[in-house]
Amino acid sequence: MKAVTVPRFGGPEELRVTTVPDPTPGPGQVRIRVYAAGVQPVDLAIREGRAPYGVELVPGLTPGNEFAGVVDTLGPGVDGWAVGDEVLGFRVLGCAAELVVADADRLVRKPAGMPWEHAGALSASGQTAHVGLTALKVGKGDTVLVHAAAGGVGTVAVQLARAWGATVIGTASERNHDHLRALGAIPVGYGEGLVERVRAVAPQGVDAAFDLAGRGALEASVELVADRSRIGTVVDYPAAGRLGAVGVRGERTAARLAELVGLWEAGGLRLEIAGTFPLERVADAHRLVGTGHVRGKVVLVP
Known part of the structure; x- marks a missing residue:
């Protein structure tokens, strides 16, 4: 072969x-x-x-x-x-x-x-998204922030969180914002001012954050989510250890x-x-x- x-x-x-x-x-x-x-x-x-x-x-x-x-x-x-x-x-x-x-x-x-x-x-x-959202206890009534929401894992994570009853905010480049809206997420742009943009669309607060991007996403997440056991990453394990967030792994x-x-x-x-x-x-x-x-x-x- x-x-x-x-x-x-x-x-x-x-x-x-x-x-x-x-x-x-x-x-x-x-x-x-x-x-x-x-x-x-x-x-x-x-x-x-x-x-x-x-x-x-x-x-x-x-x-x-x-x-x-x-x-x-x-x-x-x-x-x-x-x-x-x-x-x-x-x-x-x-x-x-x-x-x-x-x-x-x-x-x-x-x-x-x-x-x-x-x-x-x-x-x-699909399974990475499922493992991560399960570890972060995402469910009905939650507001969850998904970093890199238009990627392979992010696309599934958005839809899975929605199916489980959560409101989803997704970070993505501007060209992917319509794609995220079609999946039922509220899109926000990357980069400087991210925390303020998320707070503007979620004045009620953010319950959990799932990092699929790295590049400072965890640092922004700890400003938005009070419970660090509900902040997880599959890409930046050193930052998770430093910040007290979850380095997501699962079978x-x-x-x-x-x-x-x-x-x-x-x-x-x-x-x-x-x-x-x-x-x-x-x-x-x-x-x-x-x-x-x-x-x-x-x-x-x-």
Whole structure:
């Protein structure tokens, strides 16, 4: 099969598409022919040699941690899945490839009407948003501030918080303000004066803040949210430790992913695709994500 590999850590130019042996599923595992695989900022960090929490990196690895495709081989002891099933799921590394092996309990059935690009881009951003909002106890009646609300995680976080009964204020560049309004959020611009702009649209105060941007977002959040246990980040862990905020981490689960799929089926979750690329253009996909101004997700389509 063809797979994206990182023979040497560095910039996008270090990425290669290589022919490697087809993977074989072990007990309790399923092999999937990949139709779509999302690209996240964490993939760029991995390419550069910066390991996420709990992950060991070695040269030659294949990045990617979410996928959608068709089951083509069952490992020993697998029940509930059949060859030909359309699924979406997740694993740590290995998804930017034509074939991927995953644990059977990390798969969810793909709705017939869900586009492949959406299915391949839902797990990582969707579950990150779910984990973060859950950790911050966002719920009915809250006002929550989402930094970088137009990105992959932010787009889901806005809609999930709205589905849970919260009012959402989202930071974004001016060109994405109409997009946030369409998702049900109140947009505000980045940069100097952010705290004052948020106070102007939320005179009742802000109950929680979810940082997906870094670049001083936590410092602004502590001026707006009284309870620092309800301020969280997935990008600026050093600042979280310094300020007494939450460095959000959590396990992805099929149950969490299934909840997100159900919300999509009910019409409560829109997914935005900023671009699709074949494996051979993986470097361009990484460059686009690296601009930091992507609306929604970038997806590889093997």
